[in-house]
Amino acid sequence: MNSVVIIGGGLVGAATALALHKAGIKSAMYDQVNPMEVVMRGDALEFGESGGAVMIQAGGLRVLRTLGLLDECLANGLSSPYVTWAKIDGSSEIIGDMRIWNKKAGETDTRLLTPLHILRSKILIQACHRVGIKTHVGKKLVGVTQDENSVTATFADGTTATSDLLIGADGIHSATRRNVFGENLTAKFTGETGYIGVVNIKEHNITIKETDDVAFYIDRDHKYFVAVFKVSPEIAAVRVSTFEDPEEEDQSYRPFNDLPKHAGRLADLMQSWGVAPNVVKMMRCAFRISAASIYDLPDLESYNKDRVILIGDAAHGMVPNAGIGLLTGLEDVGTLLPILRHYPDGNDWKKALAMYSKVRVARGTAAANQARNMRAKGMAASVFGGGLNHFVFRLVVAGGNNGLFTLYTLFDCEEEVSKLIEEESK
Ligand SMILES: Cc1cc2nc3c(=O)[nH]c(=O)nc-3n(C[C@H](O)[C@H](O)[C@H](O)COP(=O)(O)OP(=O)(O)OC[C@H]3O[C@@H](n4cnc5c(N)ncnc54)[C@H](O)[C@@H]3O)c2cc1C
Structure with missing residues (x-):
């Protein structure tokens, strides 16, 4: 070749x-x-x-x-090592230990x-x-x-x-x-849009306990979904997914320039769902927010x-x-x-x-x-x-x-x- x-x-x-x-x-x-x-x-x-x-x-x-x-x-x-699944307010945590899962996988x-x-x-x-x-x-x-x-x-x-x-x-x-x-x-649009905020947790005094470094907060009855990924002692990403967004389907990942408007809107939405205050704060204090329409091929x-x-x-x-x-x-x-x-x-x-x-x-x-x-x-x-x-x-x-x-x-x-x-x- x-x-x-x-x-x-x-x-x-x-x-x-x-x-x-x-x-x-x-x-x-x-x-x-x-x-x-x-x-x-x-x-x-x-x-x-x-x-x-x-x-x-x-x-x-x-x-x-x-x-x-x-x-x-x-x-x-x-x-x-941990992935946590919890109810939307952070209660009733289920903690998976990926070290054991990966070992079992070989x-x-x-x-x-x-x-x-x-x-x-x-x-x-x-x-x-x-x-x-x-x-x-x-x-x-x-x-x-x-x-x-x-x-x-x-x-x-x-x-x-x-x-x-x-x-x-x-x-x-x-x-x-x-x-x-x-x-x-x-690829077909699923109707879901994910909004991903990246935040400096150290600067904003937001604490995340070790088992919540990667955490999924779900309200199955209303299809509310929030995820947190800590990527360093300073930085974390928070994602809120919604099926009700008034914005039109957009084929691509797109960052927002009018950050404060979107940070406030998305944080308010999360708050109205009953998401824990430290997680809501992550979105409110995000220094970058982008949207990703979710597709399936x-x-x-x-x-x-x-x-x-x-x-x-x-x-x-x-x-x-x-x-x-x-x-x-x-x-x-x-x-x-x-x-x-x-x-x-x-x-x-x-x-x-x-x-x-x-x-x-x-x-x-x-x-x-x-x-x-x-x-x-x-x-x-x-x-x-x-x-x-x-x-x-x-x-x-x-x-x-x-x-x-x-x-x-x-x-x-x-x-x-x-x-x-x-x-x-x-
Ligand atoms: C919200 C979300 C969370 C995710 N989380 C995870 C996770 O935790 N773990 C995981 O394994 N995966 C995750 N994924 C999936 C992961 O992001 C993708 O599988 C991965 O990024 C795909 O990489 P890629 O290089 O194939 O495509 P892309 O990252 O989409 O790159 C495609 C590139 O092609 C370019 N391009 C497109 N069209 C053209 C064209 N016509 N001509 C020239 N260039 C073009 C684009 O500009 C882009 O640079 C997630 C996805 C989403 C949406």
Whole structure:
């Protein structure tokens, strides 16, 4: 493989570029974001569509370890073993110990047992720049054509880029997917909008106890949902989700410039739901608030068509309820790397890409279904009210904490690829 074009410079696009670099393959990233426009709007420059914090479980941390970025990421986030689910006012807490769940799932590296909570950082992008991977900005993909010998991306400004392979890492509304795999393959709006506030908790004297570092506050009867992610001793992200927002559906993640207006409006909304005062205060004191409309992408049958593959949310964008969207994208990257290492000869690329698709479609579909399931169960109330479901969930978490089962499944990228290669050679 001589040259690769990556469409999208989000976290998965950047991780892909780094993986290709490790496999000795040259790539260039193209992102629609135009830094001048962003700076003129007064926003911080950031690729990737969703703001706030993400949780990265063991499988994703393994891929960061492979890319040589684990220590840097661990140093820039907060590793917290607990996840708490509570009623909307913070009462009736159910605390899951992720160390036990990850051990049960088969993780043996003690550094990876505790999930990492990190702001969507620029670590991956910076790592790309360090090794000389170029990001072309202001390049919105509008068309893809391919033939026997090459694939060509066409951008809105009329320029083109031709390569041996094109990787669509352009997120849940992927233009690569629509152009190559079918215009009908679009993500559906769920009716939910998440508003994510980022706050300096130290400056505002907001205390969060260790078991609430990652906490979900839910009123199942009214479908009220608030989440908190502490990412350092100073910084936390708070998310409020609403189905009743008067704002129109917006395809993209968007930061708000009129911060005080939105901070006050969202904090008042949370207060009216009965959310605990320290959590309401987080939204009221946020220094950045962004909105993310929540979408679900129908399951795809293939992530590969000739010289094009899909990766990350472009392939399996999912509802965020299980917190495994990025993890699944990182697994894609962790799978692609050993495949490309095994098939370094460009003549074998067809076999390699088909193998990638085969192994990742199964996993991506399973992950999207897990996320849908968590969403349905997480918000559901029985005829006896939400309290019963909360109680049932308590039993499930207790089972997990006692090592009886795990809701988290570990995907060993290298091992899965080795198995497939062995099967192929039979
Ligand atoms: C509210 C919320 C909370 C979440 N929490 C978690 C969590 O805790 N844990 C977890 O694992 N996952 C979580 N996720 C999911 C996670 O954010 C995504 O899976 C991940 O960011 C996807 O990365 P990506 O690089 O594939 O796509 P994106 O981050 O969407 O990046 C796509 C890139 O492509 C560019 N692009 C788009 N269209 C074009 C085009 N036409 N031409 C050129 N460039 C283009 C965009 O500018 C962007 O830079 C959450 C998602 C949401 C919405």
